[in-house]
Amino acid sequence: MTRPQSPTDPYAGPQRPGRPAPGESHRTALVVALIGAAATIIATLISLFVQLSGEVEQRGPDPSLGGAAPVSEAPGVLAASSAPATAAPSSPAPPPSPSGTTPGTSGGSGATPVAPAAVGVPEEFLGRWQGYAEEIDATETDHYRVTLELEGGNRREQVGTIHYAMESSDCHGVLTLTAAGSDQVTLGEDIRSGDCVTNGRITLTLRPGDTMDFAYGSTKRDGTRQTVRAGLERVG
Incomplete structure (x- = not known):
């Protein structure tokens, strides 16, 4: 025989949810901690991958494989191999002689020109x-x-x-x-x-x-x- 249900009291206050059992609360906290740790590991791996990719791009090709020499990683500093060499100061050219040639030279050679011998009667x-x-x-x-x-x-x-x-x-x-x-x-x-x-x-x-x-x-x-x-x- 079914017992008649008592009518709901419309003026009764809201019912509080029941408190979870002690074992269920511990399992929820463990899952949340694992998810947080996994997210931290993934973020760390992504950051490390991005950092390694940037270093590889800055270093360029390996010189031992025939590529160009690595440039300095410091911004705004040229590599030593690409710095222009300072030209040594050239010594001033000697003044021209009164005949219009540079002393010690004659017509582009160091020898003094010799006039051809006159052809006469043997x-x-x-x-x-x-x-x-x-x-x-x-x-x-x-x-x-x-x-x-x-x-x-x-x-x-x-x-x-x-x-x-x-x-x-x-x-x-x-x-x-x-x-x-x-x-x-x-x-x-x-x-x-x-x-x-x-x-x-x-x-x-x-x-x-x-x-x-x-x-x-x-x-x-x-x-x-x-x-x-x-x-x-x-x-x-």
Whole structure:
């Protein structure tokens, strides 16, 4: 048989919740402590990871692996390897010499320039030479004595005289050095007196025994070619 429930008193005060049993309170406190400890550990790990990531970015690549050298971690300080080297003060250049070159130098080298030696008549050609010449042109052949004297000199200078002793005329002239070698010289001839072609060219070639070959060439007044050959000997 069911007991009738008494009606709720509308004027009764609120009922207080029942107090938890002693074992349930301890379990709740333990769970809260574990959750707090786990949160602390996780926060610590996150902070350590962030700090390690920042140090790796600042250090850069390892120099032993071929990367760039690490820079200083201090802000605003350049690494020692990247600091510009202070240039040593240069010594003042020596004043130029009066000739316009720096003392001790000449044209970019330390040696003093030496002027090339003048090319003159070799000593073996100097003296008086004489012989009989054969002149050949378009119409006739003539023979006469040639006397030549060389006194020495340089290129483009007067170096001697010449004399042609012919039956019809004596011709005298002067000789100018055009070119010189060890055994051959070339002379320009300028006749100053006598009935001869005014200008010509003479080539002298040394031969053994104080002799030399004489070869002359020019163009006559009528346009024909004139050549003279002779063998000369030293006579003084």
